[in-house]
Amino acid sequence: MKPTHRRRIAPIAFGLILATGCAAPAAENGDTGAAVEPPTAEAAVSGDAGAEAAATDDAGAPAAPISADAPFEEGGDVMVPASQVAAAVDAGADIVFVDARPPLDFESGHVAGAISVPYFEAEKHLDRVPRDRWAVVYCECPHAEAQQVADALLAAGYTKVKVIDEGLGGWRDLGREIVKGTPES
Numbered sequence: 001m002k003p004t005h006r007r008r009i010a011p012i013a014f015g016l017i018l019a020t021g022c023a024a025p026a027a028e029n030g031d032t033g034a035a036v037e038p039p040t041a042e043a044a045v046s047g048d049a050g051a052e053a054a055a056t057d058d059a060g061a062p063a064a065p066i067s068a069d070a071p072f073e074e075g076g077d078v079m080v081p082a083s084q085v086a087a088a089v090d091a092g093a094d095i096v097f098v099d100a101r102p103p104l105d106f107e108s109g110h111v112a113g114a115i116s117v118p119y120f121e122a123e124k125h126l127d128r129v130p131r132d133r134w135a136v137v138y139c140e141c142p143h144a145e146a147q148q149v150a151d152a153l154l155a156a157g158y159t160k161v162k163v164i165d166e167g168l169g170g171w172r173d174l175g176r177e178i179v180k181g182t183p184e185s
Contacts, residue, residue, distance in 0.1 A: 072162050078150050080162040082170030085136055100139040100149040109178045116183040119145035122152040134160045142167025
């Protein structure tokens with residue numbers, strides 16, 4: 001490789017390191033100047049492939065235990081981590097999953113028991129979503145389509161609405177069940 005190529009690659013590589021947070025300031029890594037590795041998938045998930053990541057608050061401290069009666073806060077930010085949804089399900093929370101993807105995507109794989117409410121015609125399907133349960137909306141992108149359905153639910157007066165921040169992929173990464181079939185099956 002010619003030296004001119006190396007000069008162009010080095011700034012790009014350095015920019016990628018900074019953008020991904022792989023390098024930390026010296027004060028954060030014991031003044032060694034060494035790069036700090038991001039957490040691995042194994043560190044985020046404890047136990048076997050079906051185990052969930054430990055729930056933490058914004059500061060990284062362990063989050064309060066999930067209550068089946070009040071698994072989420074009403075109002076505020078609708079985004080919620082997949083691990084918190086999994087913990088709510090495990091605690092017995094009354095949740096209905098709402099799949100915001102097109103019907104063919106729903107048929108190819110969805111959360112067990114989910115209701116299909118395609119984002120492009122959400123208003124036509126809102127009556128299928130119970131108002132007395134938490135509606136946890138997801139898509140695959142991870143949340144562009146889900147956000148549209150959540151907005152439609154909120155505009156229609158629903159108050160118990162959350163969106164899985166990482167989408168269906170985040171749910172799948174926790175080892176949670178994905179089933180195939182049509183909405184009627």
